[in-house]
Amino acid sequence: MRADSGGTRKPRCFVSWIFRCRAAWSWRLACPSGMVLTRLTAAPERRLARRVCGVVLDHFDAQYSSELGDAWAAVRDVLTSPCCWQYAVLLNRFNYPFNLEEALRLRGYRTVFQGSLPHCPKSMKCYLSATAGRMPSERHQVGNLKKYYLLNAASLLPVLALELRDGEKVLDLCAAPGGKSIALLQCADPGYLHCNEYDHLRLKWLMQTLESFIPQPLVNGIKVSQSDGRDVGDAQPETFDKVLVDAPCSNDRSWLFSPDAQKAACRISQRRSLPVLQRGLLWSAIKALRPGGLLVYSTCTLSRAENQDVINDVLNTHSNVIAVDITEMARTCSQDFSFAPTGQECGLLVIPDKGRAWGPMYVAKLKKSWTA
Numbered sequence: 511m512r513a514d515s516g517g518t519r520k521p522r523c524f525v526s527w528i529f530r531c532r533a534a535w536s537w538r539l540a541c542p543s544g545m546v547l548t549r550l551t552a553a554p555e556r557r558l559a560r561r562v563c564g565v566v567l568d569h570f571d572a573q574y575s576s577e578l579g580d581a582w583a584a585v586r587d588v589l590t591s592p593c594c595w596q597y598a599v600l601l602n603r604f605n606y607p608f609n610l611e612e613a614l615r616l617r618g619y620r621t622v623f624q625g626s627l628p629h630c631p632k633s634m635k636c637y638l639s640a641t642a643g644r645m646p647s648e649r650h651q652v653g654n655l656k657k658y659y660l661l662n663a664a665s666l667l668p669v670l671a672l673e674l675r676d677g678e679k680v681l682d683l684c685a686a687p688g689g690k691s692i693a694l695l696q697c698a699d700p701g702y703l704h705c706n707e708y709d710h711l712r713l714k715w716l717m718q719t720l721e722s723f724i725p726q727p728l729v730n731g732i733k734v735s736q737s738d739g740r741d742v743g744d745a746q747p748e749t750f751d752k753v754l755v756d757a758p759c760s761n762d763r764s765w766l767f768s769p770d771a772q773k774a775a776c777r778i779s780q781r782r783s784l785p786v787l788q789r790g791l792l793w794s795a796i797k798a799l800r801p802g803g804l805l806v807y808s809t810c811t812l813s814r815a816e817n818q819d820v821i822n823d824v825l826n827t828h829s830n831v832i833a834v835d836i837t838e839m840a841r842t843c844s845q846d847f848s849f850a851p852t853g854q855e856c857g858l859l860v861i862p863d864k865g866r867a868w869g870p871m872y873v874a875k876l877k878k879s880w881t882a
């Protein structure tokens with residue numbers, strides 16, 4: 511099999527891989543017969559210019575060495591080294607790329623989650639590789655569905671924790687750019703999917719993602735709204751079987767590489783207001799959930815204030831909400847993901863680790879009981 515047009519040698523790191531891709535102009539996947547499966551454009555060169563923002567790193571050092579203890583040193587190494595970052599490949603069941611699976615296996619990728627989790631639908635296929643690097647992104651072309659979505663594999667944990675079944679009503683409260691909405695639709699055929707996003711530009715991005723991956727008749731059945739998520743609960747009380755709150759958060763990876771040090775420093779103080787917004791979104795999500803329904807809260811930050819403290823606050827203020835134990839999920843995924851050591855807390859925190867550079871991703875699962 512011909513793995514790419516520039517030869518079959520594996521790249522030593524992401525940077526050399528980019529150079530090879532640029533030299534070859536495109537990356538070609540070939541099926542065993544040699545027939546070209548798809549032609550993909552190389553990743554943009556702006557990735558080469560990434561620099562760690564010192565003021566953010568200092569802030570993280572102070573906060574996370576206290577919150578994560580000894581684990582922070584290894585997490586820090588991965589977060590500050592984009593050449594170690596891994597990208598998983600989520601296949602699109604609506605434009606199923608048969609030959610791509612074989613090509614991925616030949617490049618050292620393997621499936622994740624299948625057979626390990628209590629609830630992992632066969633229709634959801636995700637591949638990952640132990641080595642760093644990423645497949646090139648596919649371009650959006652009107653009328654052509656994309657074959658795969660590149661993501662941090664830990665992003666699938668909140669989706670899988672939701673245990674979506676065919677016919678259920680599901681709300682994705684903070685949906686843009688749409689990665690988790692796409693993943694939800696790989697798992698099941700919901701009876702009703704409502705994707706909400708507050709930010710106007712990101713809403714456009716969300717719609718483009720849906721159109722890129724989901725057949726038009728299905729897209730037409732998805733409700734997309736641009737509301738403040740904190741209002742959705744009052745507007746649609748006790749409506750949904752499942753609600754995903756993938757909350758706006760500090761987003762540690764991208765913040766660490768902020769190109770503007772002044773803006774990055776401003777965010778340190780703005781960061782303190784995020785838990786208030788996150789609580790507001792969670793309260794609204796609980797209202798929107800029907801009794802007996804399940805809610806998953808997730809963030810991509812390591813910050814305790816935006817994770818565990820938010821969940822504890824909700825549990826302390828809502829007698830009709832209980833935490834669902836998902837430690838089994840961590841146990842069955844421990845081969846592929848590293849988790850922060852937790853005490854009595856509910857929720858899981860995926861921490862980036864060498865060769866398992868997934869996360870940060872915090873996941874907590876809640877159930878709304880029948881009695882108030």
Ligand SMILES: C[S@@+](CC[C@H](N)C(=O)[O-])C[C@H]1O[C@@H](n2cnc3c(N)ncnc32)[C@H](O)[C@@H]1O
Nearest residue numbers: 684685686687688689690708709738739756758
């Ligand atoms: C972590 S991102 C969501 C990522 C998305 N779930 C995905 O997997 O692609 C959080 C999103 O929440 C949006 N957001 C911020 N404030 C919001 C609010 N008050 N209501 C709803 N969405 C909000 C942000 O614009 C951002 O797009």
